[in-house]
Amino acid sequence: MDNPRITVMIPVFNMQETIERAINSFLGQDYENKEIMVLDGGSTDNTVDIIKQYEDSIDYFVSQKDGGPSAAMAKNLKYATGELVAMLGADDWYNQGALAAAADTYKKHRADVLYGDCCSIHPTGEKVIKCAKNRVLEDLYYYNAIFTNAAFVKKGLLEEYYEQYWGQNKERIHISTDHYFWLLLYHQGKLFEYIESKQALTNYSVFGRSVENEYEGCMDDAEIFRLVVGNDSEAKKKYLPKFKRYFASRTILYYEETAVKKDFELELRKYLAEGERYVIFGTGHIGKKAEHLVRLGKGKLEYFVDNNYFTNSGEYLGYKVCPPEKLKTEKNLSVIISALGNESAITNQLTKMGLDASVKIIDYSDICEKVQNTLGVEVLTDAWKSGVIK
Numbered sequence: 298m299d300n301p302r303i304t305v306m307i308p309v310f311n312m313q314e315t316i317e318r319a320i321n322s323f324l325g326q327d328y329e330n331k332e333i334m335v336l337d338g339g340s341t342d343n344t345v346d347i348i349k350q351y352e353d354s355i356d357y358f359v360s361q362k363d364g365g366p367s368a369a370m371a372k373n374l375k376y377a378t379g380e381l382v383a384m385l386g387a388d389d390w391y392n393q394g395a396l397a398a399a400a401d402t403y404k405k406h407r408a409d410v411l412y413g414d415c416c417s418i419h420p421t422g423e424k425v426i427k428c429a430k431n432r433v434l435e436d437l438y439y440y441n442a443i444f445t446n447a448a449f450v451k452k453g454l455l456e457e458y459y460e461q462y463w464g465q466n467k468e469r470i471h472i473s474t475d476h477y478f479w480l481l482l483y484h485q486g487k488l489f490e491y492i493e494s495k496q497a498l499t500n501y502s503v504f505g506r507s508v509e510n511e512y513e514g515c516m517d518d519a520e521i522f523r524l525v526v527g528n529d530s531e532a533k534k535k536y537l538p539k540f541k542r543y544f545a546s547r548t549i550l551y552y553e554e555t556a557v558k559k560d561f562e563l564e565l566r567k568y569l570a571e572g573e574r575y576v577i578f579g580t581g582h583i584g585k586k587a588e589h590l591v592r593l594g595k596g597k598l599e600y601f602v603d604n605n606y607f608t609n610s611g612e613y614l615g616y617k618v619c620p621p622e623k624l625k626t627e628k629n630l631s632v633i634i635s636a637l638g639n640e641s642a643i644t645n646q647l648t649k650m651g652l653d654a655s656v657k658i659i660d661y662s663d664i665c666e667k668v669q670n671t672l673g674v675e676v677l678t679d680a681w682k683s684g685v686i687k
Contacts, residue, residue: 300330300400303449304379308366309348309387310338317347322390324354328397332356332378336369367467367474371459374452381411381449384475388502389446392416395498399449408490409451410482415444416497424500425581430491436638437483438526438536439543440518441476447498454482466524472510473517480525484532512686515547516678545665546637548677550586553593555680557672562593564671568664569594574629577601578621578643579636580613587635587661588614599630624652631657633664 305323309316316335323333335348337360345360352358357376363369370384381403385391399411415427429444436442458478470477483489492498522540526532552561569575575596577587580603591598600617602624611618624632624647634643640660647658680686 300328301380301403302330302332302378303328303381303383303396303400304332304334304377304452305383305385305396306334306336306370306373306377307385307387308336308338308363308369309340309344311340311342311344312387313340313343313347315388315390316344317350318390319385319387320348320351320355322392323385324351325393326391326396327393328400330400331396334358334373334377336363336366336373337361338363338365338369367463370455371463374456374459377452379452382452382455383449384445385499386446386501390500392496392498392500394494394496395447398492398494398498402490402492403449406488406490409454409487410443410479410489411449411492412443412489413447413492413494413498414496415447416500417503418500419503426497433638434483434489437476437480438522438532439540439638440547441473441479443475443479444499445475445479446501447492448479449492450478450482454487458482469520469524470517471513473514473521476518477521477524480521484525510687512548512551512677512681515544516681519544542662542666543637544674545669546583546586546662548674549665549668550589551677551680551686552668552672554686555676557676560672561668564668565590565664566594568659568667569596571595572597573631574599576624576627576630576632578632578634578647579603579639580618581635583635583637583661585614587633588616590661590664591633602632621646621650624656625650627656628653629655631659633659633661635661637662 307319333355334357335355337345337348339360339362348358359373363372381399398413402411412429414429417425417427427444429447432442434442458481462481463474526536552558569590571594573596575591575598577584577598580601584601588598598616600619601613602619602621604621632647634640636643640662644658677686
């Protein structure tokens, strides 16, 4: 079959620092059958001036107030001519060969959704490849397991989503409409296919605009679960217990920002002992939360361990990052597993290593769920609605 036409939509608002990089990353793709649509939400900085420098190369451009990325895409999707559609954030950018790799995968499998790897760029300059192949699509019930800026979907499915689902539920989901879309398709049994490529398809900055408003994203995920699973009792029985663990793991530290901070710390110390030695298995965002919990519990964090070093320097948050084998020499400490979704695999890994009997293994998510079950999630919801937490 011929190479499918691919439309890339770039919603943007006041992103003068990064929009040119995003546009150039598309224009430089070694793939001919493509089009780019730049959807500006009425920027007040120099974003529009920068975009207009490329107007001869841009297939479609509009600048008007739009109510956010999803609203912009819903309104302008009818002008897209691609068989496949992708959304690239204005602070993200493609690596060479991304579109060609997506097209090759589509021609082989004719999948409804194609998804690939993404590289996160940290403020230190460190690059961490987020491998989509290692993710379990079933985890979409708990969080957005698809890197949206590295995904391509059939235009017809996107049109159906905006016509039948997004419009009537857009007031209930604030920032995670992409997660709603992916879970909806997965729950409906659509075909997803991983894009094999020599390098990550896209890049994003960890502290870019897309990582703001974390708690609002957690609230969205809870609403998305309710919308998609609904009255499906079988799916609810299968996925709800684990969803609650995920929710607790992501929201646990927000108790510090509410009126129950003292109660939170007292409850936490039932599970994290003052003065006890700890090691955290897993770096990254959840590892950072686990480190905070250890400090609140007045424990002594010795170091992190990880199957893959988080940084070239072998350090994270000022602590040394070691391979798991170092735990074979340890006694009288607790290992906190902070890798959401991989707790069972890591527990099995540690068990097979034959650690000393004095080494305890603790699930970070287990601590979070126990604390949240005692304090109640309602206090967080009320704090979010009143603007105490964001």
